[in-house]
Amino acid sequence: MTLAEVELKQEVLINYLKGVLNDNSFKIKAEYSTNDNDKKVIVVQEQNGQKEVFFGDITPLYNYYEIVIFGSSIREEKNISILFGELIGENAIIDYKGDKWQILIKQLSNPQTIEYQDIRRVGYAMIFQTVINKISEEE
Amino acid sequence: MRRNSKANFFISNRQLIKDLSINTGTTATPVWSKVCTTSEVGIDTDLETQDFYVYCDALQRRLITGASVVLSGTLKLDANNAGDLALLGKVHTLLSEGTIEQFNNVEIKFDLLTAVENSALSYTTYTADVNLSLSDLGGAAEDVSEFSFEMTLIGTATAG
Numbered sequence: 001m002t003l004a005e006v007e008l009k010q011e012v013l014i015n016y017l018k019g020v021l022n023d024n025s026f027k028i029k030a031e032y033s034t035n036d037n038d039k040k041v042i043v044v045q046e047q048n049g050q051k052e053v054f055f056g057d058i059t060p061l062y063n064y065y066e067i068v069i070f071g072s073s074i075r076e077e078k079n080i081s082i083l084f085g086e087l088i089g090e091n092a093i094i095d096y097k098g099d100k101w102q103i104l105i106k107q108l109s110n111p112q113t114i115e116y117q118d119i120r121r122v123g124y125a126m127i128f129q130t131v132i133n134k135i136s137e138e139e
Numbered sequence: 140m141r142r143n144s145k146a147n148f149f150i151s152n153r154q155l156i157k158d159l160s161i162n163t164g165t166t167a168t169p170v171w172s173k174v175c176t177t178s179e180v181g182i183d184t185d186l187e188t189q190d191f192y193v194y195c196d197a198l199q200r201r202l203i204t205g206a207s208v209v210l211s212g213t214l215k216l217d218a219n220n221a222g223d224l225a226l227l228g229k230v231h232t233l234l235s236e237g238t239i240e241q242f243n244n245v246e247i248k249f250d251l252l253t254a255v256e257n258s259a260l261s262y263t264t265y266t267a268d269v270n271l272s273l274s275d276l277g278g279a280a281e282d283v284s285e286f287s288f289e290m291t292l293i294g295t296a297t298a299g
Contacts, residue, residue, distance in 0.1 A: 135148040
């Protein structure tokens with residue numbers, strides 16, 4: 001695992017969520033790429049969480065992503081979070097930059113409304129417990 | 140696409156065994172009703188073993204002499220699901236007619252993961268005769284009704 005690989009996993013998830021939401025009025029991006037000008041934006045950021053460690057040379061299991069939804073109304077934010085919540089149980093196979101990845105969504109937790117004082121927005125947050133993993137590479 | 144030896148492809152349980160169905164028709168004209176509302180399914184190979192010792196050797200020998208394959212699970216009751224109601228129907232038959240043959244030689248079908256090719260999972264569909272046991276029918280009043288089942292395979296399953 002390298003730093004580049006950590007960021008790549010997040011990109012794969014962002015790419016997948018764009019497909020699920022299918023709404024061009026929303027931007028989906030990494031939390032550190034957001035700014036004041038983004039009005040309808042969903043930010044994704046990997047967190048640390050409880051892992052399962054293997055007896056073997058495999059990266060410990062589970063990647064946790066905090067997803068914060070900023071929309072034009074609380075209703076819109078909550079509805080999108082419910083839409084994402086229904087992804088639990090999916091084991092999606094994604095093609096991304098020539099490689100195949102899996103996104104296995106195990107559970108979600110901690111849905112809540114949060115207020116960002118500095119960028120003057122109220123968002124709706126939730127945390128996904130997932131397995132995001134490259135399953136094969138282009139030869 | 141080559142399969143990278145360092146890449147892991149984790150499977151969820153519902154990709155391991157899927158499409159468990161029971162025959163709600165007849166043996167001649169089967170109607171496979173999926174018991175889609177199952178929330179947990181497990182497959183166990185119960186091994187029968189014989190232990191013994193050889194002369195002057197205290198180390199126990201153990202031989203596997205047989206095995207039974209058991210499918211067990213929990214079903215959330217869906218009144219719109221013909222398969223779920225058929226399972227419940229067997230309890231009705233026991234109550235009203237006092238027979239047990241409806242629990243013996245129940246025909247079921249399920250898919251079990253076999254291989255992966257180009258990141259696509261492939262399955263073998265098995266048709267099997269099982270003896271069925273139901274338990275934990277009912278529970279706390281406000282809970283979604285569920286019950287547990289155990290299906291022990293009688294002989295081999297037919298791959299198809």
